[in-house]
Amino acid sequence: MTEPPAESFRLSQLIYDTRYRSLTIQVVAFILIMAGLVWLANNTVQNLQALGKDFNFGFLGSRAGYDINQRLVEYTNDSTHARAALVGILNTLLVAFVGCIIATVVGVIAGVLRLSNNWIVARLMAVYVEGFRNIPTLLWILIVFAIMTEATPQPRDFRGEDAEASMILFDTVAITNRGVYTPAPVWGDGALTLVAVFLASLVGIWAFRRYARKRQEQTGDILPVFWISLGLFFIPSIIFYFILGRPVTLEYPELTGFNFSGGTHLRSSFIALTLALALYTGAFIAENVRSGILAVSRGQTEAAFALGLRPNRTMNLVILPQALRVIIPPLISQYLNLTKNSSLAIAVGYMDVRSTLGGITINQTGRELEGMLLLGLFYLVTSLIISAVMNVYNASIKLKER
């Protein structure tokens, strides 16, 4: 064996030798990207100087001075801008969370019904899906908000002997165009025990379902899982509710002055935004669900029937697990879209993070660079977390190929 002659390194090898070329390209690209970033940063510094502004986040600590109607944490107009941003963040997350749940429910129902052999239902769902998919979200948010204000009674109508409107569900819930007023729980002594019992029964349900599945796999016996779960869900909590002497009472909304007071107030801006986003995203999810179900080949259903499985078991055990693999990936991006679209809250005056931090705060303090940076960072982190969580779930239901 002779050593190959030691090559002397020539500069042209950086371009023509495939061993070095990729390195060269990367170094050049890196330098270009860095130069671009430095250029941008340099411009920003110069522009800020010219405007006599500086770059600091001190404004977050100063007094906000404005009020926010829906706040999940303590906030007054004496709180800081940082606190206002936090209130906004929580409001955004609330809309995103509730919206995703409703959108999934609506989407699955609409997607399944669109495949229904009932002609009119299938057509109606097609109208819903196409209508929502082809008209801008912003317009839907405005329309849903306006419909809600026009179609529901104002609190004034509840007043007087022969009131035009009345509360529903045994006078406990008031639906007005300012939102829905529902009874709120008041936690008394022993409420904690009750919650503990409730949580324990949830654990019980989980354990029972696990046992039932194991037993089915071993012996083939099928237990009435649904009814037993339902019983476990309600019965222990109800028994303990009376044993503990009714520790949880309800506070009912009452019409006082201009508005209802007491109880929980779901504002119409929140309802309209959540509903519009959920219906909009639901239309997209319906399409995903429909194509997911269609993607499962007909033979699967026939084989399941041939095995003697009843239709709902066929759906639960054969079709859905396979369809889910097709449905989940686009579902992730629909959840992300819904979260991002919640920034349109501005249209209905819902105080989300874009309206507080990215809206009023920037406007009052003139700190658009810092404010937008924080806002962008928040959405980035949220989106990454959502897609990370959903990707983990996706990986867990993926076809395990051996």
Place this chain on the structure above:
Amino acid sequence: MKKSVLLGTLTIAGLVAAAGSAQTLDEVQARGSLNCGVTTGLVGFAAPNASGEWEGFDVGVCRAVAAAVFGDPSAVNFVPTTGQTRFTALASGEIDMLARNTTWTFSRDVDLRFEFTGINYYDGQGFMVPRELGVSSAMELDGATVCIQTGTTTELNLADFFASNNMSYEPVPIETNAEAQQQYLAGACDVYTTDASGLAATRATFEDPSAHVVLPEIISKEPLGPLVRHGDHEWGDIVRWTLNALIAAEELGITSANVSELAAGTENPEINRLLGSEGELGGMLGLSSDWAVNVISVGGNYGELFEANIGEATPIGLARGLNAQWTDGGLLYSPPFR
């Protein structure tokens, strides 16, 4: 010069405008038109009519400045700005002046680095309620739901007012006037609050205006005026004295009807100085000597602009009130032209 080389393509496409740092007047003259920021629509103050021409009280100020610079009131590009984008648009040089019912406040003048060149409308924040509520004073509004327009000083005033009177309220922030109006009419809020002029304008267009009352309390001072960038005093002077010319013209009895006649020369030396038949006031501003004649012949003096756009003869029907001349018990007071 730098940008024209660097972004040559975009420049010749006419899509890049130079940002103004010092010489706004030169740039405006070189461009041949004035970029004037207005609202995205406010009844009586700025809105396009059916043929696409902008009309309104704020628009009148823009046109007056264009007339002062070019002698041509149509040499204006109207740039609609939202409550959130207006200051950046001005600071970045996208617009040369902002005439968008903007309240003159300390922080905007000093911290945000703008220069308010006067006040063209003295306003204040008021409340409107449906008559059937039976409310006669803002002090009775404890617990009310209040519709407000966001992105303005309104929400801060409101917070201060309710806090200082120890009352609670539920704010319903709304992006545009049209939505706020729809919410208010449907009863989604008990009270609508914005500048008193806006309330009057909104109420005037209701199907039944008499079913709504504007409460007597005015909870804030809202001096609205045109503003320019801080630091360009020559340009600021032009905008300031154009506005003053409008106000002084009313005081001196110069109207769009008689301005050309008076421009020939009168007994009154101040009129002569203003209209350029005596002295060189126009030259001092860097404008032609008949600049004020052009300004006044566009839409007339301040009083005429007021009457034509928001005055009692219009559907909006605002009284002069604080915006009368100082000689009539109002606050309008132009410094002397000399």
Place this chain on the structure above:
Amino acid sequence: MSDTRAHSASYVRETMLPEAEPPVTQTGAIKWMRENLFSSITNAILTLLSVYVIYYVLSHTLGWMLFGIWDAGSLSECREIRDELYGEGASVACWAVLADRWDQLMFGFYPQDLYWRPVLALGIFFVAVAPILFENVSRKLFYVTAIAPFLCFWLIWGGSIWTPVAVALGFVIGWAVFRFGSEIVGALLATIGAILLPILYWLLLAGTVGQGLHAILPIGIEFVDSDSIGGFMLAIIIGVTSIILSFPLGIVLALGRQSDLFIINKSCVFFIEVIRSVPLIVWLFTASLLLNYFLPPGTNFDLLLRVIIMVTFFASAYMAEVIRGGLAALPRGQYEGADSLGLNYWQSMQLIVLPQALKISIPGIVNTFIGIFKDTTLVVFVGLSDPIGFSNLIRATTDWNGIYWELFIFIGACFFVCCFAMSKYSQFLERKLRTDHR
């Protein structure tokens, strides 16, 4: 006739029964309804529920829409006509606002005598996309596709004809450098040159060339300012421009994301993920509030242009993902085949991979376009006068203050027609491609 069967059993029928009608329940509308509407109790309930929903919605809207008033100059006039026709306080639409402000909803403040220009530009655009969207169209139309962007730009904004010519010259330079340079200095250097030279040309020379040509031979049409552009025209301009501009950027990003080169791969992933994670409205505010900070002091351009730039970046991230899907869907053998032919990276991409990948990406691209087109409504928040912006402006006049539903319904209907047509087209294409592959 019974003779031959004289001994046949008496219970055997000897004559055919006359043909009877099928039972009522098995024919026509009733059969159809039984099968399609009332096949089970659940279905019957669902059907009745649906009928009720349809009845409820129509009973509340149909009369309002059909009896609407078309001929009035203002809302108060509308109300007078309504009181006369249907009595005090009847609820009918006032469509007159659409008739009165039709031009503004469509074209914004664009000069009325120049409406032919945007209309012609739209026509040229349709001709230009035809060869991309439909296979049985003459290939010669690709020449129209190549000049259409410049022509449309010139038609809409106007000004000197030499401006788009000077810009187009940059592409010609790039092409020439690549074509002739590769023989002289080698493919790699030629590619770099073909990218660098046009950029230098655009930044430094194009302005002078355009002005010089204009000075020699002044041909031009009236210049129209961006501020005059509004209504649906604005929505279409933003949507179409950003999709076209995002196309090359999307290809580059998609290739970068597939690349083995660490830095290029990671920066592409970073760009795509950051753009996609943040809502468009935040990017629009960035365009309106911050873009000026990032550019050299003293530059400042047109809000419309800034918005188009931002929407382009936004669209390119989505486009990159669509194209990446197309690249991933190609069978591995195509890549290997290209390698085995001895093609280098760019050749294999250009000749083998991209043509196929882009073809299967077209439905996705159309869907991205629908999304972007719908999202153009968000520009109202930065003060541009898109249809929704105009609905605010129209309501700010004393004539039409207080009008609400009519404008929204009209805008919604317009968007629906456009987007529905495009989504049907993309579904048609998807079906066609699927059969191609099986």
